[in-house]
Amino acid sequence: MTTPEKSHAGPLLRGEVLSPGCPSRRLLGDITSKWGVLVLISLSRGPLRWSGLLRAIGGISEKMLAQTLRTFEADGLVLRDARPVVPPHVVYSLTADGRRVTDLLLPLVEWAQDHVTPVPGAEPDGER
Amino acid sequence: MTTPEKSHAGPLLRGEVLSPGCPSRRLLGDITSKWGVLVLISLSRGPLRWSGLLRAIGGISEKMLAQTLRTFEADGLVLRDARPVVPPHVVYSLTADGRRVTDLLLPLVEWAQDHVTPVPGAEPDGER
DNA sequence: CAGGATCCGCCCGGATACTG
DNA sequence: CAGTATCCGGGCGGATCCTG
Numbered sequence: 180m181t182t183p184e185k186s187h188a189g190p191l192l193r194g195e196v197l198s199p200g201c202p203s204r205r206l207l208g209d210i211t212s213k214w215g216v217l218v219l220i221s222l223s224r225g226p227l228r229w230s231g232l233l234r235a236i237g238g239i240s241e242k243m244l245a246q247t248l249r250t251f252e253a254d255g256l257v258l259r260d261a262r263p264v265v266p267p268h269v270v271y272s273l274t275a276d277g278r279r280v281t282d283l284l285l286p287l288v289e290w291a292q293d294h295v296t297p298v299p300g301a302e303p304d305g306e307r
Numbered sequence: 308m309t310t311p312e313k314s315h316a317g318p319l320l321r322g323e324v325l326s327p328g329c330p331s332r333r334l335l336g337d338i339t340s341k342w343g344v345l346v347l348i349s350l351s352r353g354p355l356r357w358s359g360l361l362r363a364i365g366g367i368s369e370k371m372l373a374q375t376l377r378t379f380e381a382d383g384l385v386l387r388d389a390r391p392v393v394p395p396h397v398v399y400s401l402t403a404d405g406r407r408v409t410d411l412l413l414p415l416v417e418w419a420q421d422h423v424t425p426v427p428g429a430e431p432d433g434e435r
Numbered sequence: 436c437a438g439g440a441t442c443c444g445c446c447c448g449g450a451t452a453c454t455g
Numbered sequence: 456c457a458g459t460a461t462c463c464g465g466g467c468g469g470a471t472c473c474t475g
Binding site: 195196197198199200201202203206207208210211212213216217220221223224235236237238276279280283284285286287288289290291292294295296 | 320323324325326327328329330331334335336338339340341344345348349363364365366404407408411412414415416418419420422423424
């Protein structure tokens with residue numbers, strides 16, 4: 180007895196991420212986390228230092244920046260280049276994987292920036 | 308890596324989202340929220356009912372599903388079609404905007420699914 | 436079947452202080 | 456300059472019960 184919805188399964192998604200225990204959820208969570216996406220797009224324009232990131236991302240705390248960067252290092256998305264000089268000099272940049280992810284992320288961010296305001300149910304052509 | 312870097316420093320991003328008060332952060336947060344992305348990709352294969360969504364997304368609670376759906380309705384990404392029949396019949400589907408966002412989201416999810424594991428220097432899934 | 440309301444634990448995330 | 460360590464409050468999110 181089945182009255183299933185018309186869910187024509189597309190070949191686009193394997194659907195593993197929909198399973199509760201799938202590890203891809205963690206990685207996806209890292210990428211799409213509140214500060215994670217902002218860190219990635221900040222690095223999309225080129226390498227930045229700690230203080231540069233802190234200044235680029237408005238409102239982020241030191242704790243969250245450090246935590247996000249460490250997570251991305253472990254995920255292999257961000258590279259940490261530290262030089263043992265007297266005034267410490269550390270540069271963060273995207274790895275190849277990180278750049279790939281960020282390229283996928285940027286259109287989404289741009290869409291969000293382009294779609295702020297519209298009232299629910301209203302057309303993009305607001306004529307009010 | 309000897310590839311000349313010339314493509315990742317473009318003026319692709321206006322950077323408004325990096326400002327603490329930018330409203331686009333909220334919309335972006337909705338889209339990239341833990342359950343939000345799973346709801347969107349679940350609807351990418353076609354309309355689903357409440358119970359269908361609940362079954363499709365492993366681990367989601369009723370509260371989070373309701374909250375996420377209401378947020379997406381307000382954002383104009385998801386359409387709620389309720390029919391006043393004796394056994395209530397409610398169908399959720401993506402709006403045009405919702406489909407656009409989901410199309411941008413899917414590659415990211417697929418990338419995450421394709422890149423689970425390789426974490427250089429990290430312990431392989433430590434769960435006792 | 437589709438949701439609202441409520442209680443509450445837990446962890447995210449901010450502020451501050453300290454270090455190399 | 457580039458972080459780490461610690462405290463702690465707010466809210467995210469889960470479980471349960473109730474309604475139309």
